[in-house]
Amino acid sequence: MNLRSYFRLPPNLSPELRSNFIRLFWDIAWWGFYIGSTASFLAIYATRCGATPEQIGLLTAIPAVLSLLLSLPIGWLLKRVPAGRATVFSALAGRSLFLVYALLPWLLPPRLQVEGLFVMAILLAVPNTVIGISFGQFFVEAIPREWRGTVVGARNAIMAMITFPVTLLCGQILSRMPFPGSYQVVFFIGFLGAILTVFELRRVHPVADPALPPIQPALTQSRRLLPAVNAEARVYLKVIGILFFFNITNNMVAPLIPDLLVNQLQLTDALISLGTAISTLLVFLVSLRIAWLTRRIGNRRATAIGAGLLALQTLALALANGSALYILAAVIGGIASGILGSAQYNYHLDSLPQTERPSWLSWSMLLGNAAVLLGALIGPAIAGFIGADWALICFAILRLGVGLVLLREKPGNSLPDHQQP
Numbered sequence: 001m002n003l004r005s006y007f008r009l010p011p012n013l014s015p016e017l018r019s020n021f022i023r024l025f026w027d028i029a030w031w032g033f034y035i036g037s038t039a040s041f042l043a044i045y046a047t048r049c050g051a052t053p054e055q056i057g058l059l060t061a062i063p064a065v066l067s068l069l070l071s072l073p074i075g076w077l078l079k080r081v082p083a084g085r086a087t088v089f090s091a092l093a094g095r096s097l098f099l100v101y102a103l104l105p106w107l108l109p110p111r112l113q114v115e116g117l118f119v120m121a122i123l124l125a126v127p128n129t130v131i132g133i134s135f136g137q138f139f140v141e142a143i144p145r146e147w148r149g150t151v152v153g154a155r156n157a158i159m160a161m162i163t164f165p166v167t168l169l170c171g172q173i174l175s176r177m178p179f180p181g182s183y184q185v186v187f188f189i190g191f192l193g194a195i196l197t198v199f200e201l202r203r204v205h206p207v208a209d210p211a212l213p214p215i216q217p218a219l220t221q222s223r224r225l226l227p228a229v230n231a232e233a234r235v236y237l238k239v240i241g242i243l244f245f246f247n248i249t250n251n252m253v254a255p256l257i258p259d260l261l262v263n264q265l266q267l268t269d270a271l272i273s274l275g276t277a278i279s280t281l282l283v284f285l286v287s288l289r290i291a292w293l294t295r296r297i298g299n300r301r302a303t304a305i306g307a308g309l310l311a312l313q314t315l316a317l318a319l320a321n322g323s324a325l326y327i328l329a330a331v332i333g334g335i336a337s338g339i340l341g342s343a344q345y346n347y348h349l350d351s352l353p354q355t356e357r358p359s360w361l362s363w364s365m366l367l368g369n370a371a372v373l374l375g376a377l378i379g380p381a382i383a384g385f386i387g388a389d390w391a392l393i394c395f396a397i398l399r400l401g402v403g404l405v406l407l408r409e410k411p412g413n414s415l416p417d418h419q420q421p
Contacts, residue, residue: 016207020142021151027200028155032162033193037170037186038101040163040276042117044269045183047258049113053383057255057376059121064372066125067132071369074126075133075362083141083358086134088202094127095194101187105180113180133365137357140349141206149299149346153290156341160284164277166193171273232353236360239351242409243344244367246307246402251375252395253314256388264388265320275326279334286338294343299350300406302343307403309336311396318392 009018043056051059078086100107100120108116143151170186177185229237261267267275294302309332316329353360383391 016205020204020207023200023203024151024155025158027197028159029162030193030196030200032159033166034190035159036163036166038098038190040167041170041183041186043258044262044272046114046117047262048179051114053255053259053380055114056258057380059117060251060255061373061376062118063121063125063128064369064376066122067129067369068366068373070126070129071362071366074129075358078134078358083134083137084204087131087138088198090127090130090134091201092198094124094131095198097123098191098194102184102191105184129365133358133361136349136361140352142204144207148349149291149294149342152342152345153287156338157284157287160280160287163280164284167273167277167280171270174269236351236353239348240364240367242405243348244371247368247371248375249395249398249402251372252379253392255376255380256383256392260317260388265322265326267323267326271323275330278327279330279337282331282334283338283341286335287342290339290342294346299343299347300409302339303347304403304406306336306340306343307399307406311400311403314392314396314399318389318396
């Protein structure tokens with residue numbers, strides 16, 4: 001595929017929509033610097049500081065508990081705040097704090113590094129909860145449905161295209177510089193990328209979608225905590241219920257990976273970064289064709305395929321005894337992430353009710369955080385009882401089960417997108 005033609009904006013876009021495309025593309029490009037640096041190596045850093053799998057799970061579980069408690073009240077408050085304003089201010093507040101990761105070795109002695117990461121997780125809970133709820137509506141208001149699959153696919157491709165070289169660069173930094181200074185450089189790269197996203201998001205504005213009712217003004221929306229449940233809402237509740245169980249399996253696996261790579265397989269930072277880079281390269285390649293795939297089979301079936309591939313990835317990690325199966329798992333995971341990054345997100349948005357969106361998104365956020373919490377606590381507990389290898393095999397079976405459920409589901413509102421080429 002000609003990359004230049006893929007990212008060329010269609011000539012029939014309005015000036016407002018064209019601007020939104022460009023700003024959202026730059027937003028995800030800068031975010032790729034954060035994903036390729038801080039996000040890719042923060043758990044590895046915690047493990048090298050002595051964090052156990054249980055503590056890695058708690059680093060995920062603590063903000064999930066806070067977000068679980070905050071989701072509904074914040075969703076209620078966001079009914080009276082424009083989605084764009086909430087997204088920009090929460091991004092600025094949260095991403096400014098990423099600088100603390102780079103400064104942490106200077107602020108705390110080595111024995112308190114893990115505790116410092118716990119404090120950071122707590123501080124980031126509020127802005128992350130706000131942006132987790134507001135960005136869905138922000139994106140829906142900025143990009144009409146017919147273009148969402150194309151935009152999400154392009155954003156995933158751009159992020160992978162940036163993340164790939166950044167991850168390789170960070171792997172070299174970690175290999176050539178002494179600990180912990182090497183991680184400080186990596187985390188500062190992540191901070192710069194994250195903070196620059198704010199300047200792009202503030203230039204994205206709502207655009208009317210001719211296929212949907214006009215955007216409801218924030219001040220006129222219902223102030224009820226529980227939105228009305230009609231036929232459209234029941235479809236949405238079923239979708240987020242299925243994704244809830246899927247996300248539980250994902251968060252069961254995640255806390256086990258750093259310990260597996262660092263302590264059991266004893267992989268170097270350079271090799272871990274290579275696997276991450278391979279995965280992001282495949283995300284990029286898959287993202288180039290994801291709009292074509294979802295037009296033909298729909299977001300629901302594509303999500304099911306991604307779930308099945310994640311099951312294979314988890315099985316490969318369970319059987320790994322060296323670098324070969326780790327690289328194979330990275331390959332499978334990259335393909336799965338390339339599919340799910342667009343298909344799962346749009347599968348969710350396709351079923352989002354057209355009224356009381358902040359309330360429904362807050363309920364989705366609540367379930368998402370419940371999945372993070374349960375998975376982060378249950379995964380390490382099961383691994384401690386039956387062993388990490390057998391736990392990963394069980395989690396692979398659960399992921400496969402979710403994929404089969406998705407394949408058997410009726411389409412509902414999640415029909416294939418008919419995007420422009």
